[in-house]
Structure formats: C-alpha cells, structure tokens
Amino acid sequence: MLRSLAGLAVSLSQSRRYTVFPNQVCIKSNSVGFSWIWPFFTSIGHPPNSFQLFATHASLDGKEVTDDVLNEILANIENAPRSSLELGTVYVDKLCRAGSISAAGQILQILHDKKIFLRPYVYNLLLVGASERNEIDLLFQVFKNLFISYKQLSETSYLHFAKAFVKTDDCVQLLRFVKDVSQLTFPSASVLNRIIFAFAKSGQTDKALLIFDHIRREKLSLDLITYNVVLDILGRAGRADDMLHEFESMKEAGIIPDVISYNTLINSLRKVGKSEMCLAYFSQMGKNGIQPDLLTYSALIESTGRTGNIEESLRLFREMKLKGIRPSVYNYRSLINNLKKVGKDELATTFLEEMNSSLTCLAGPKDFKRKSR
C-alpha cells in the first residue's frame, strides 16, 4: 500500500499527467445508480455539473480499483476545484460502500495532504471499514487525519476506533499509537480520556485499563477526568479494592477528587454492599469541602436503607431536603421499599402519599446531569 501511495504522490507531483485523464469517462456511464448521488449534492447545497457526476459514477462502476483508476479519480477531483471537497467525499463514500477501503484511504490521505478535508461522516465509514477488515494501520491513519482536520471527534468515531480491537489481544501497536496521539494533543488529556472511555464502553475493560497504565507509566497527559473514568470502570467491574487504590493514587498524582470522583466511589461501594464505607467516604468528602448532590444522597439513602440502617437512611433524606436538594422518585421508592422490609408499613404509606402529592416537583434528569460547560 505504501508503495502505491508513493506512486500516486509521484504521479500527482507531475501535474502534466492530470491531462491524461479528462472527464471523457462519462461516455462509459450507464444511468443505473446515478440517482443516489444527486440528492446528496442537493442536500448539501452544492450541485456540481452533471458531467462530473457521470464521471464519478462511471469511473467506479464495476471497475477494479487499480492505481490507474485511483489516478483517474484524483484527476476528476482535481479538475473540479470548486467542488473537490464534495466530489472527494462522494468518491470515498462510494469506495467504502463498495469495500475498497484501502483505495478510499489513499484518496483520503492524498486529499488530506492537500488540505482538502472531506466530510466527517466518510471518516467514520473508513473507520468502520478498516475496523472490519482488521486494517489497523489504516485505522490509525484515518483517526489521526480526522483529528488533525476537525480537532474534535464524535463519540461514534471513538467507538468505531475502539471496536477495531475487540478481536485482537495484540496491544503493542495500540499503545504505540496512544503515545503518538498524546504528542499530537499535548498537553490536553481529552482525546486520551475519550479513547479510554470508548474502550470501556465497548466492553474492553482490560484494554481501557492497559491504556491508562501506559499513559501513567509513560507520563503522558492525564487529568481528573482520566481518574474519574478509571474509577468508574473499576467500580462497574466490581473491583472495589482496585478502585479505592486508584483513588488513593490520585493524591500522589496531585489530582484533587471532585464530587464525581466521590459519587463514583460511593455508588460503586453501594453496589457491593459496603454501606459503612459509603458513609466513611461521605464524611471524607465533607471534610474536604466537597458539597454532596442528589446522586450522593441517592446512593447513601439506598445503601443505608438496604442494609437495615433505616434511621440513617431517613436522616440522610431529611438532611438532603434541608440542603435544598429536591428528592427524586428513586429516593422515595428506595425509602418505601426499605421501610416495608423492616415492617414500618405505616411510615411507608406516609412517604407514598408524600411522593404522590409531589410528583410534579420531584427531581428529574436535568437535576443531576452534569452542568453544561
């Protein structure tokens, strides 16, 4: 592939060769399949001339994508300077859908080198294609180009990237790439954080943690969010001890835990039934001047109530309301169930009535979603 890429670069540098590929290929076009291109152009408001469109279609129809065909495509794009972005996007789209991932990647790279950045969605097509075909080098290339072109990737792109590694245990290349990307994004940790998050979200917990270890070992960028993501990963995996160990290591790294760190910790400890530890960390967060919120109290009310400490559960519920934090249906549901469990049916009924009479002013999703920033 590298050789043909080099070949293309050479042929591109010899601009005289462009004239060898005029748009005459349109003569060979048949009308089938033309219809899919037109709506695309009208939808983005750049209808190019129909001859270019015929050329687009004809040059790919049933042809093997040889270097000659690639050169022909590039010449077509070059000859359409006012719409080369759109035309390039159409070509790469079509090549991806036809399974010619490698050719699509080459076109993307050549246009990228010419500062022609195609529509982001074709990068995703390429990420998926490269992922399915296990073309890791291409995957890295597309990911990097996407980042350089747009500075920001969608969550979908990160997920496509991560999914490429589901079937492989070889992480040497991946870790090398992580270091590579880190140099590109230094000093921000954002891209690395999102990579870790995508690996976790696609069920690759071990690889997510491997990347984290690598980042720490190599002293790459790392911040509060990195730790919060890792705490969550360990908590969800039921690895409470490892989670607490990482929490302690935040101090050594000079990173101060915030309300999300503590909530992640408390909620994960709740899941494994460690109610006393929930309260201990709740106390610690108070000493450190971090204000608890609805999620903190929800985890504590449930944790204490479920382990039979119903008095503490009720006290926390009152304390929360005194602080002006509106309860949610989940707090009531939790209280009512746990009260019934210890035989306090009357009090449970009282809370049921209180809940029903205040349904309209209970906390909803907007009351605990992270603040917009």
Next chain:
DNA sequence: GTAGGGTTAG
C-alpha cells in the same frame, strides 16, 4: 458531545 442513576433484583 470528556466523567457520575433511570423500574440499578424490588
């Protein structure tokens, strides 16, 4: 749109 719930077993 970089991180922490959504009938989390009820």
